[in-house]
Amino acid sequence: MLDARIPEGPLELKWTQFKATCLLINPANRRKHKVIVVGTGLAGASCAASLSELGFHVEVFTFHDSARRAHSVAAQGGINAAKNYKNDGDSIWRMFYDTVKGGDFRSREANIYRMAECSMALIDQAVAQGVPFAREYSGYLSNRSFGGVQVSRTFYARGQTGQQLLQGAYQSLMRQQKIGSVVLHTRHEMMDLVVYDNKARGIISRNLDTGEIKSHSADAVVLATGGYGKIYYLSTLAMNCNASAIWRAHKKGAYFAAPSWTQFHPTSLPQMGDYQSKLTLMSESLRNDGRIWVPKKAGDDRKPNDIPENDRDYYLERKYPSFGNLAPRDISSRAAIEQINAGHGAGPLKNAVYLDFKESIDREGKQVIEKRYGNLFNMYEKITGINAYQEPMLISPAAHFSMGGLWVDYGLMSNLKGLFVLGEANFADHGANRLGANSLLQACVDGYFISHYTIMDYLAGNGLSKTDEKGLKEQFDKDTIRVKERLQKLLSIQGDKTPETFHKELGRILYSKCGLLRNAHALQMAREELKNLQQEFHQRLLVAGEAHSINFELEKAARVEDYLQLAPLIVEDALQREESCGAHFREEFQTKEGEALRNDNDFGYVSVWESTEKGEFILHKEHLDFNYVTVSERSYK
Amino acid sequence: MKLTLHIWRQKNAGSKGNFKTYPLEGLDPNMSVPEMLDHLNEILIRKGEDPVAFESDCREGICGQCGFVINGHIQSPEKSATTCQTHLRSFNNDDELYIEPFRAKSFPVKKDLCIDRTAFDRIIGAGGYIGVNTGQAPEANSILIGHDTAEEAFDAAACIGCGACVATCKNASAALFTGAKIAHLAMLPQGKLEAKARARAMVEQMDAEGFGACTFTRACEVVCPQSVSVANIVKMNKEFLWG
Numbered sequence A: 001m002l003d004a005r006i007p008e009g010p011l012e013l014k015w016t017q018f019k020a021t022c023l024l025i026n027p028a029n030r031r032k033h034k035v036i037v038v039g040t041g042l043a044g045a046s047c048a049a050s051l052s053e054l055g056f057h058v059e060v061f062t063f064h065d066s067a068r069r070a071h072s073v074a075a076q077g078g079i080n081a082a083k084n085y086k087n088d089g090d091s092i093w094r095m096f097y098d099t100v101k102g103g104d105f106r107s108r109e110a111n112i113y114r115m116a117e118c119s120m121a122l123i124d125q126a127v128a129q130g131v132p133f134a135r136e137y138s139g140y141l142s143n144r145s146f147g148g149v150q151v152s153r154t155f156y157a158r159g160q161t162g163q164q165l166l167q168g169a170y171q172s173l174m175r176q177q178k179i180g181s182v183v184l185h186t187r188h189e190m191m192d193l194v195v196y197d198n199k200a201r202g203i204i205s206r207n208l209d210t211g212e213i214k215s216h217s218a219d220a221v222v223l224a225t226g227g228y229g230k231i232y233y234l235s236t237l238a239m240n241c242n243a244s245a246i247w248r249a250h251k252k253g254a255y256f257a258a259p260s261w262t263q264f265h266p267t268s269l270p271q272m273g274d275y276q277s278k279l280t281l282m283s284e285s286l287r288n289d290g291r292i293w294v295p296k297k298a299g300d301d302r303k304p305n306d307i308p309e310n311d312r313d314y315y316l317e318r319k320y321p322s323f324g325n326l327a328p329r330d331i332s333s334r335a336a337i338e339q340i341n342a343g344h345g346a347g348p349l350k351n352a353v354y355l356d357f358k359e360s361i362d363r364e365g366k367q368v369i370e371k372r373y374g375n376l377f378n379m380y381e382k383i384t385g386i387n388a389y390q391e392p393m394l395i396s397p398a399a400h401f402s403m404g405g406l407w408v409d410y411g412l413m414s415n416l417k418g419l420f421v422l423g424e425a426n427f428a429d430h431g432a433n434r435l436g437a438n439s440l441l442q443a444c445v446d447g448y449f450i451s452h453y454t455i456m457d458y459l460a461g462n463g464l465s466k467t468d469e470k471g472l473k474e475q476f477d478k479d480t481i482r483v484k485e486r487l488q489k490l491l492s493i494q495g496d497k498t499p500e501t502f503h504k505e506l507g508r509i510l511y512s513k514c515g516l517l518r519n520a521h522a523l524q525m526a527r528e529e530l531k532n533l534q535q536e537f538h539q540r541l542l543v544a545g546e547a548h549s550i551n552f553e554l555e556k557a558a559r560v561e562d563y564l565q566l567a568p569l570i571v572e573d574a575l576q577r578e579e580s581c582g583a584h585f586r587e588e589f590q591t592k593e594g595e596a597l598r599n600d601n602d603f604g605y606v607s608v609w610e611s612t613e614k615g616e617f618i619l620h621k622e623h624l625d626f627n628y629v630t631v632s633e634r635s636y637k
Numbered sequence B: 001m002k003l004t005l006h007i008w009r010q011k012n013a014g015s016k017g018n019f020k021t022y023p024l025e026g027l028d029p030n031m032s033v034p035e036m037l038d039h040l041n042e043i044l045i046r047k048g049e050d051p052v053a054f055e056s057d058c059r060e061g062i063c064g065q066c067g068f069v070i071n072g073h074i075q076s077p078e079k080s081a082t083t084c085q086t087h088l089r090s091f092n093n094d095d096e097l098y099i100e101p102f103r104a105k106s107f108p109v110k111k112d113l114c115i116d117r118t119a120f121d122r123i124i125g126a127g128g129y130i131g132v133n134t135g136q137a138p139e140a141n142s143i144l145i146g147h148d149t150a151e152e153a154f155d156a157a158a159c160i161g162c163g164a165c166v167a168t169c170k171n172a173s174a175a176l177f178t179g180a181k182i183a184h185l186a187m188l189p190q191g192k193l194e195a196k197a198r199a200r201a202m203v204e205q206m207d208a209e210g211f212g213a214c215t216f217t218r219a220c221e222v223v224c225p226q227s228v229s230v231a232n233i234v235k236m237n238k239e240f241l242w243g
């Protein structure tokens, strides 16, 4: 039975109640407890620094060469907080409600309320660290508004909010390292989780410079390893983002929730060719002044500027008159893919839609638009070589954010005791669709304000002193050997296809059959194709080099192997959920107008998966009770 | 598109490296430089040769992970761009490209194009922070910061830690990197209290890492992908000497 361990009491007092009653450890005794933190993004760095400040012994791992390079660095738009600085009616309650609704009623009320509650202190914390958020001329903090809400609660630092927040967390982490209470292992990849006595007790790491495989024990393990959207190969994620840490933990017994809920960002740059390795995000803010359209006639080959008004279909404005070009992410992305699939796609590969600024330039002047979006137009030109002041941008939906992740309870602990999962790596607050600017917040809140309480609570009461040390050591030895054997096996296949080739193929299968639009038939086909691809991987994989030095190909091979195991679970999850909700759109389940058709009676739960040794998937359900909001249909018409 | 690549190959930190030549055909002008290397590596691997070791992660110019020297240009022949933001349309058909790692004593080469930039982390660790623990912060709007100060602080804080400034400097100085952090934090009221001690500790660490002295040639500012200004070096000197 899954127990989310939500504290009793009214919603607005649950977290207060938890903090007031959780177990504490005396400052002098904290040093005796060691916690391993994997990941130095916003979630990991903030958690490690906060634990270290309290006096815990912390060891941190990241595959990056510096903690500052975690992919949180790439977040552009901003971070939400219910400060109500605009006096526009914002409150914890409203932010809570927007997030529950935005997630299409597929997340836990208590968690979301807590995130909104902690959002204010997070802005205070970031400012105190020196994060240079945008300011008014009066010196007060400035806000802007983001998709899916009616208030302005987004704080931002130009188009580099993630970078600036991450520097705050990174600097706090480096400060702790200098003091000596954090041991930081850069260029170390977690290869496996060590579980003993049904408790997480450490990890096996690979030193990516020397190839050394080593075990590290601890009283608790924190995974803050980010999202796995890169499983689609082409995505807005960094090249090295992966699912390996959480997938390995899953194979050791940690449940995986809602694996198929991936957000596709509507305003990414389209794929231009087969060589392409990633898709760059263009800020969503462009939709404030750009109009989205496609040619009315399928296959229209004219240049965009040669297509007259009458031959254009401004499909978002047509279908969602009240939100128009600012319809939420899932809806905008879906509408775009429908146009592309119906042959209306634009660009050389017919895989994009137009984002057109002509009207706003005519109305407000080029200078105004330049001031607003100059850096984005430059970036667009840098990447595509196209001047967007003269012709419309080409944009397309791209895999972006994983709402799914390891299942955690209210204390961010997995069903495996002592395993805490933070940030994008967990399934917690975003339900079936994440609202813009909420995930930087979630990563920060998890790490700065929640995990140290809940980890301390666990450490104080876990009874590890009774552990059979000999058995534990044997477990470490066994897992270390297994990791070595696994890598040798990957190296020894010596086939003819590189990890990259497999990853690209995997991406193609997932995009076409388990992407924005899904149906049972396509998903069943994907299941078969994935089975074959997995088989082929073990027969034809070609990994260059050897295991005892820098070998990026070996790193990729291991990550792709994990992706290939996760993909069937993603498909299974999408197949099992016979409804449409948020980012999960099953074509069989739509309203007459083509909108998502949720089925609260039969699917008002989170799908939580267990994998058996034999690779079978077992479904557990966490039923969602909504005691404070009324579950309704999400309408943006 | 056709290019001839001369790439620095070096087995490990201890060995001597040299350029090796790889003619490449069938390139697309829209490929980025790392994508071109991906393409080359696929070919090398199929031929049973060791692929070129190079690092990149975000491939959109923000993580600071990539960065090579291309025909003597640090990061990129383009202005304010990283290597990953450089596309083949910046070159001409049949061009020869010499690609090598950043060169600096404090950035030892690990393999091929991969260098060790951990010296930067140690400089930050020495004092590149505001000493605030989680939970201590006052209400955010109780610290007023003028619009222009916030913007200026941002300009300094925009550094991506790529090391281009060091690589281009004839003295291999880290003054721009260090100065940018010192200036970013000293400019803000929250960071003023520790400004002098911070500047001392960071400059001492910078020297201890073996970076050279700054002779103010301003070469760093030119190659910085984020256009971080040398005015930050002046601020650093001020904090360090008179703070």
Ligand SMILES: Cc1cc2nc3c(=O)[nH]c(=O)nc-3n(C[C@H](O)[C@H](O)[C@H](O)COP(=O)(O)OP(=O)(O)OC[C@H]3O[C@@H](n4cnc5c(N)ncnc54)[C@H](O)[C@@H]3O)c2cc1C
Residues within 6 Å of the ligand: A038, A039, A040, A041, A042, A043, A044, A061, A062, A063, A064, A067, A069, A070, A071, A072, A073, A074, A075, A076, A077, A078, A079, A080, A161, A162, A188, A189, A190, A191, A224, A225, A226, A227, A236, A237, A238, A242, A244, A245, A281, A400, A401, A422, A423, A424, A425, A436, A437, A438, A439, A440, A441, A443
């Ligand atoms: C282009 C882009 C723009 C975005 N814009 C916004 C925005 O404007 N607002 C917003 O709220 N959100 C945004 N997001 C989402 C948000 O940035 C992320 O959800 C969030 O930063 C994730 O933080 P994290 O700490 O969980 O993970 P990450 O920052 O991804 O960190 C993961 C860490 O784990 C480490 N790691 C992973 N696996 C291993 C392993 N096996 N061994 C060792 N270390 C490992 C990595 O080295 C890294 O340090 C954006 C995302 C992208 C991709």
Ligand code: FES
Residues within 6 Å of the ligand: B055, B056, B057, B058, B059, B060, B061, B062, B063, B064, B065, B066, B067, B082, B083, B084, B085
């Ligand atoms: S790969 Fe991130 S800056 Fe180039």
